[in-house]
Amino acid sequence: MLRMFNTVNGQVEQIKTLENGAWICLSDPTDVELATVSSQTGIDLADLRAPLDDEERSRVDSEDDYTMIIVDIPTVEQRDGRDHYETIPLAIIISAHTITTVCMQDTPVLHPFMEGTIRGFNTYMKTRFVLQILYRNATMYLRYLRIIDRSSDDLELKLQHSMQNREILQLLELSKTLVYFTTSLKSNEIVMEKLRVTEKLNSLTHIKQYSEDEDLLDDVITENKQAIEMANIYSGVLANMTDASASIVSNNLNNVMRIFTIISIVLSIPTLIFSMYGMNFQDGMFGMPFTNSRWGFFLVIFVSMVITGIVAWWLTKSRLFK
Known part of the structure; x- marks a missing residue:
């Protein structure tokens, strides 16, 4: 899906044709949409396809005309009536006149920007837009981690009265999710550290820097570190719970x-x-x-x-x- 947005009189509006300072949003794009964006923006087609690989690593690449930032974002999908959490890549490509996001799904990380509910959001303020996306991404990790924590509490209660394989498999699934989250968050942290130095950011993107961006970047890094700490804590709790359930099974036997x-x-x-x-x-x-x-x-x-x-x-x- 190809959508384009621009800030008009302080309001985010969807537009039909590409304009200066516009935001191009590609969600699960087709080959035709990728080719169209590549021809209109001058972005290499290979870079547009990069985030469509779910194994793509987080990184910052700088070309002559644009800079590409790839980070891992959390996603949730329904399987067998339950929520399963994974991470997928999101590319943010900044050029002189546009900013482009590419993802293999229509991610909820970007929905508030489309709806215009993010305070201080303007499509033409590209650096701030990038940091706002990263901040929103970190808060999504924190939100999903709290949901996982509540799910682990429910499993703990079930394990006290039932020792079926279903509860144990759900426990292992949550542990696997936390491993994915921790790995992705640490990769995102490396990307954010590369963006910490303001002068380096300017040299990468060749766009205007705003005074609030440095504080916003610090907030993004803080939120990401908090998410890493929470993921590590919950991983330790789930590991102890798994050991305890194994001990209970052995004791019952x-x-x-x-x-x-x-x-x-x-x-x-x-x-x-x-x-x-x-x-x-x-x-x-x-x-x-x-x-x-x-x-x-x-x-x-x-x-x-x-x-x-x-x-x-x-x-x-x-x-x-x-």
Whole structure:
């Protein structure tokens, strides 16, 4: 999708033809749209295609006529009725007359800019626009991290009452998401550090610098560092939760094996007694007890039950099975 916006009388409006100071937004673009933007702006087609690769790394590239900044942004998609979080590249290409964003999805990071809800946003103030996008990106990471934290709390409650594979797999999925977030945030931090020096930024973009940009860049770096710290903290919590769930599973398995061991030992006693009485002994002094008694059958059952009860009581109280 190809959309173009420009600030008119302080309001962001969508335009049909390219104008000076316009913002070109490419979301999941077609080859025709990429070729059109390349011909109108002079941006190399390969650079426009770069962020369409989900494995593209974050970086800053400077050409003669434009500068390209690629950062990783968070995204969420529905799978099996649940939200799955990933990161995808977003390219911000700054030229002398336009600023172009390219992404493989219609990302919510840019929606407030299209709606004109970002305070102090102007399409022609390119450097500030870049920093505002980076700031918005960092806040989106923080928002999704808080959602992941709440999801991990819900999983913790479920794990206390259920030990099904579903909860454990969701826990591993959240851990994988935090690894992706941490890696992307650290890559974005490298890009922001390259933009920290104002003189270097001017040499890269050849555009006007505004007095508030340096403070805004510091705010962006602070928000990104906070997101990295939160991701690291949540990763540690999820790792401990995973270890705890594994310990609980092992402990539950030990309890089950303890119960089955006691049952096996207890049942072996009447089995042994009844097996001996199943042998063919001749009557006499070496015959089995109670064989000639009228109540012998019931006496044997009673004695075996008493011995079984005593052994069962001893095993449940024994330290060997605690």
